[in-house]
Amino acid sequence: MDADVIVVGAGLAGAAAARRLSKAGKRVRVIEARDRCGGRGFARAHGGDGPQLEFGGAWITPWQNRLRALVPEYGLELRPRHPVTNRLWLRDGVRGSGPVAPGDVTAHERAIARVAADSMLLKKGLTENENNEALTGVSFAAYLDRLGCPKSTRNLFSAWWTVSGNGDHDKVAASEFLASCAYDNGLAEGMIKFWSDTVVPGMGVLAERMIAGSGAELILDDPVTQVVQETGHVEVVAGTRRHRAKACIIALGINQMPGIGFTPWLSDGKTAALAAGHGGRSFKLWIRAEGVPVGTLVTGDGSGIEFAFAERVEGGATYIVGFGLMQEGNDPSDPAWVRRQAAKLFPDARVLSHDWHDWVDDSFARGTWVAALAGHEAGLDAANWQPEGRIAFASSDYAREQAGWFEGAVISGEDAAEAVLKLR
Numbered sequence: 535m536d537a538d539v540i541v542v543g544a545g546l547a548g549a550a551a552a553r554r555l556s557k558a559g560k561r562v563r564v565i566e567a568r569d570r571c572g573g574r575g576f577a578r579a580h581g582g583d584g585p586q587l588e589f590g591g592a593w594i595t596p597w598q599n600r601l602r603a604l605v606p607e608y609g610l611e612l613r614p615r616h617p618v619t620n621r622l623w624l625r626d627g628v629r630g631s632g633p634v635a636p637g638d639v640t641a642h643e644r645a646i647a648r649v650a651a652d653s654m655l656l657k658k659g660l661t662e663n664e665n666n667e668a669l670t671g672v673s674f675a676a677y678l679d680r681l682g683c684p685k686s687t688r689n690l691f692s693a694w695w696t697v698s699g700n701g702d703h704d705k706v707a708a709s710e711f712l713a714s715c716a717y718d719n720g721l722a723e724g725m726i727k728f729w730s731d732t733v734v735p736g737m738g739v740l741a742e743r744m745i746a747g748s749g750a751e752l753i754l755d756d757p758v759t760q761v762v763q764e765t766g767h768v769e770v771v772a773g774t775r776r777h778r779a780k781a782c783i784i785a786l787g788i789n790q791m792p793g794i795g796f797t798p799w800l801s802d803g804k805t806a807a808l809a810a811g812h813g814g815r816s817f818k819l820w821i822r823a824e825g826v827p828v829g830t831l832v833t834g835d836g837s838g839i840e841f842a843f844a845e846r847v848e849g850g851a852t853y854i855v856g857f858g859l860m861q862e863g864n865d866p867s868d869p870a871w872v873r874r875q876a877a878k879l880f881p882d883a884r885v886l887s888h889d890w891h892d893w894v895d896d897s898f899a900r901g902t903w904v905a906a907l908a909g910h911e912a913g914l915d916a917a918n919w920q921p922e923g924r925i926a927f928a929s930s931d932y933a934r935e936q937a938g939w940f941e942g943a944v945i946s947g948e949d950a951a952e953a954v955l956k957l958r
């Protein structure tokens with residue numbers, strides 16, 4: 535045996551699994567496709583020489599206690615998010631201080647109240663509201679149609695969608711948006727309240743230190759292509775090498791796993807979930823600009839960069855984090871396109887540069903944070919991702935709690951480690 539347990543993937547889920555297994559005295563080997571740890575947690579210098587910014591996941595919430603405990607344990611710090619001090623809306627191409635025109639206020643408030651009620655019902659575990667309207671299995675577009683709200687209200691919800699459901703309106707489940715509204719009192723505006731801190735110098739460093747501190751052997755730059763269960767052990771193939779261990783944890787998300795061939799093949803529930811995949815397709819970018827007061831939050835007109843927050847000031851420039859959907863007409867790699875977007879949202883801004891990471895095109899991510907496709911929500915249930923033989927599964931994508939968040943990755947990694955520890 536090369537190890538007691540092989541962990542495939544050095545994201546936060548893999549790191550948490552390695553940490554837990556090592557504490558139990560297991561010999562662990564972690565195999566990672568990239569040349570770094572952290573997966574979708576990825577901080578690097580803006581533009582190569584600017585401040586360290588998170589290009590993947592960034593914020594943790596006040597209730598994410600596992601992460602809050604890990605941060606000081608590994609010598610990292612928390613950086614509180616700058617509060618929202620200036621809230622602006624883009625409406626009919628003009629930036630203003632309200633989301634809708636005076637004539638639309640009643641219809642707007644009716645839609646806000648419906649969303650708030652539906653999100654609270656969903657939080658209680660109900661799948662229909664009192665009008666027998668479905669809260670699950672329905673796409674965001676269908677849900678918005680049902681609301682029948684003014685265009686500017688729809689645009690407002692669309693902006694918050696880029697930081698919650700974050701995928702094709704026609705495909706991703708509206709419940710992703712409702713669940714995020716439910717963090718607070720059912721209002722979309724409440725979502726940002728709980729993005730309370732970022733980990734400094736970065737979430738990837740936390741994953742790296744967790745693995746190093748566990749004493750696990752780490753192999754980088756080596757994508758796993760096959761996992762074979764034999765009697766009493768598992769063989770994991772990466773490149774030309776076969777690694778042998780008593781058990782294996784696949785610490786990969788829904789869109790990453792199809793890169794691996796399993797023998798025997800996985801159960802029907804898992805196979806169906808992998809075939810559907812998840813629909814997380816937002817882009818996140820950072821704009822370095824002058825003339826933008828920190829703390830300004832602007833939501834857009836339903837196109838391009840739909841959500842922009844002036845997150846910090848470093849070296850005299852403001853760093854704006856922006857979100858939109860990877861869809862036709864949007865090109866976050868094009869500086870001219872980004873400048874045009876910034877000019878709409880921040881007319882006084884002088885854009886100096888921008889930077890981003892394309893998670894959708896990244897072959898070891900194939901998407902952003904998890905977003906269930908309407909009708910395929912059950913495939914992402916933790917119940918569907920129980921161990922099979924000597925293989926356990928860990929990812930934020932299908933964590934039993936706080937799925938989609940870093941904390942979910944830690945919970946899922948620890949759960950998978952516990953499952954493996956029970957194997958004889």
Ligand SMILES: Cc1cc2nc3c(=O)[nH]c(=O)nc-3n(C[C@H](O)[C@H](O)[C@H](O)COP(=O)(O)OP(=O)(O)OC[C@H]3O[C@@H](n4cnc5c(N)ncnc54)[C@H](O)[C@@H]3O)c2cc1C
Nearest residue numbers: 543545546547567573574590591592593758929930939940
């Ligand atoms: C743009 C963006 C913004 C986000 N914002 C937030 C946020 O603010 N707060 C928050 O909590 N979460 C956020 N998230 C989500 C968070 O980043 C993820 O939930 C979390 O990082 C997932 O961890 P994981 O370990 O489950 O998966 P991953 O981090 O994806 O780890 C999987 C690992 O497996 C590796 N891998 C893939 N294929 C193979 C293979 N064949 N062989 C070996 N290794 C392989 C990958 O390289 C990766 O390192 C965001 C994500 C993105 C992309």
